[in-house]
Amino acid sequence: MVVDPSEFIRFGDWFWEAIVPFLLTIVTLLVGGLVFWFVQLAVRRHPRVAVDIIGRTLHNSIFRDLPSTSLRRILAMARLAIHEALRSRVLVIFAIFVVLLLFGGWFLDVENDHPARLYLTFVLSSTSYLIIALAMFLSAFSLPNDIKNRTIYTITTKPVRSHEIFMGRVIGFAAVGTILLLMMGTISYMFVWRGLDHTHTIDVADLNYDSDRKEWTGRTSFDRHHFHDVIISNETKRGIAMTSKGHQHEITVVGEGTDVQFEVGPPVGDLLARVPVYGELSFLDRYGNQAESGLNVGKSWGYRTYIEGNTLNTAIWKFGDQATSQITSATFPDEKIPLEMDLRVFRTNRGDIESKIRGEVILMSTDPIAKVQESLPINFEATEFATLRMDIPFSDVKYLDPISAKPISVDVFNDLIVNGELKVGIRCKEHAQFFGMARADLYLRGPDQSFIINFAKSYVGIWMQMLLVTLFGVLFSTFLNGIISLKATLAIIVLGTFAGFITAIQTDDVSTGGGPIEALVRGVTQQGAETELNVSDGARDVIEALDGAYLWTMNVVSQIAPRYPEFNTADKVAYGYDISMDLLLRHLTVTLGYFMVISIIGTLILRSREVAA
Template identity: 45%
Template sequence: MWGYFQWLIGEWALVQGVLVTAGIAIVAFVVCYLISLAKWGPSEGFYQVTRVVYELIARDLPNTTIKRIYALARLAFQEALRRRVLVVMAVFIIGLLFAGWFLDAGSSNVAQLYISFVMTGTSYLVILLGLFLSCFSLPTDIKNKTIQTITTKPVRSTEIVLGRIFGFTAVGTMLLVGMGRLSYGFIKRGIVHEHEVESTEGAAEGATTYDARHAHQFRMIEGEAVGVTDTVKGHTHVVRRQDDGSFTVGPPEGLLNARIPIFGKLHMTDRSGNVVQKGLNVGYESEYQTFIEGNSPMSAVWTFPAVSASQFQDGEFLPIEMSLQAFRTLKGDVVTGVRG
């Protein structure tokens, strides 16, 4: 697995980013020249575009100051608040208040359902807010002539644009932080539930009550006072045996855990069954992906040191996601798909 700096430097990500930025700048220059060409002609249009680029590089950027950008960003932030952008937060809160009526609490993965709802709502609201602020801010200031109070000051156009960008970024960040805190509380409130032990079979096994549209089974290890229920709807509960022989069930665990990658090692065997590092090359330029031959002793074996059979008992299974690709060496029947 790549580290960040290995990806940034070793995999040429930084160089690719610089090249993409340069390509975008060249495309922007060509588009601006075509517009100037239609308006002023070939020579005058080229002169106008190069003059703007020269003034940007030779005058605007060297004389740009952080202090003026900060002042303009603060002004843009205050103007956005005066334009009642906090209405977006109110709309989000109203959506959270009534979302419980429409979200299926009996879903097989309640946490994923709630997270998808808040993430979708947050994304759409913040994106729409950013579009409206960026598209209508300067035109509105020009229409109301409030931009004249800024342009008459010793500020540059680059500083005005950067100030607006940073100001609107601060507004979006503030809303994201608020929505994030509200979303976390909404999700926690929706997924937290309690169970009690309903019945026990001896001193080692039992079942919980039916709450939040599900129940659990649990088995205590002999000699241990702590056990874990079976996995239902993506979560478990810790069960503790008290001194008087009763049981207590803890809060749900695992509902808000992201996917935890477990890395392993891959080795292959050739046609003779010998261990090799790579499979067959079918002609692809990239050697990252190799193939094994069907109907032969060739195989691909993954080894996961962190996974053991003792972790999966009583019919539990290990979920595996695979992406396989079949390569035909013979055309055969092109209508029939590859079986297996």
């Protein structure tokens, strides 16, 4: 699975890095807002009146309204919002979702290699699209409608503060969304579970029995577009249906002799929540010297780099330093090193088609004076596009004794792991063949988490997106009319979604051919993006200035907008990786930050409107 490098940063480190720019942005926004407000009032009325109004508003907000905030009033406002939402028939969204799930199966690729991924991505993305659309519509139209229908007067005449109105709306709509999400989550889980649940039959006549090894081998029946190869032991009376379509089945032998029958269990391994402990990746070049990165084998996507086979070219993951948690004996409860890897293979010649490319794992110490610098290589064969699990028992970790030149067992915790740190090196053994890897492609696998909890965590991500959209919707609706505030909310979603792309355009990383005005000129005059713009110098200056201003504005706004895709953790659930608490905490912190800032801005704007004054 592809992991964004920012996800490797632990919450604590991230928090202290993020807090300063965050506070600076807040201060800039507040000061900028106040200056704008002052100028607006000063021009319309008089500077002294402006100072008076702003001062009074701030004073009243901070010293009068805030201390007298009433939870009861906020909840009453929230209840009002819920009623309003129900009147707008929000349950239609739920009905659409159910219909989607009913017919969704038609459009899903039933022959896909990883049906679980497909089902999970489908339910999570359809939930998030629907719920975001709902949040957008509910929040953007509510206040403007109240103002238009003058129903807001029935509220503002009561002793309700502006911030209570604002918070009440947000909390009310969020509550509606939360309930809907809970319902959708439950149904989604059932849809996925039912969609994937199946079993196979095994006919003893189709199996081969090896009387020496006392085991049956063969395959299961062909159901749901797949079958499994099976190995069943007659001694333990248990067997396994090997991985196919991303899952396995357990098999139990029932009966004896000619009455023997096989019971195939439900699918296992497709709904997982692996907990990976990531290390830091570095490389040695083909001569064993430190290298900046691996090799490029000519792929346009630079996520993975490669190491050359039959050389000292090595990829080394360092576990346990400050960036990752330290390695203790609790990391390896069964006295095994639980490595998992998904390496890419790149062949420069066909080689032996039927054999996999061989590689070796070398465990290394981070301490230059440790007794064991590196273990003897442990061999493996690369399984591309399928995670390879290697549980290396401590007893298999050996080193070459320099005196006797014999392999000797290593005391892993005393001889190899120093200060809770361990390095794992990977080499490719075959000449002119390559292994490709990224940082997330090899990790120590901790004990699995519950899949249901992971699934719920992903819904928390969707919930946060919904809350953010609601916040922006309510904010815009305090000073814009319904349809405009809807468009503004949509713009924030689009900008937040494509913020990275917008920044890349701004910095010329993505496209040539200039900004929108230049692109328009090129389009109309049919000039290619790669050629120099053929206009007069004056016209070029004007175009560049306009484009510059436009792109700058877009960039600033996109920086302010929340990065919605970062909250989308559907991939992690679909690929069976636990959503780490670090990531969840980070998202929650960001959401909380937006909640505070937007609540303040929304309250101030609402206060400044005469209707609510």
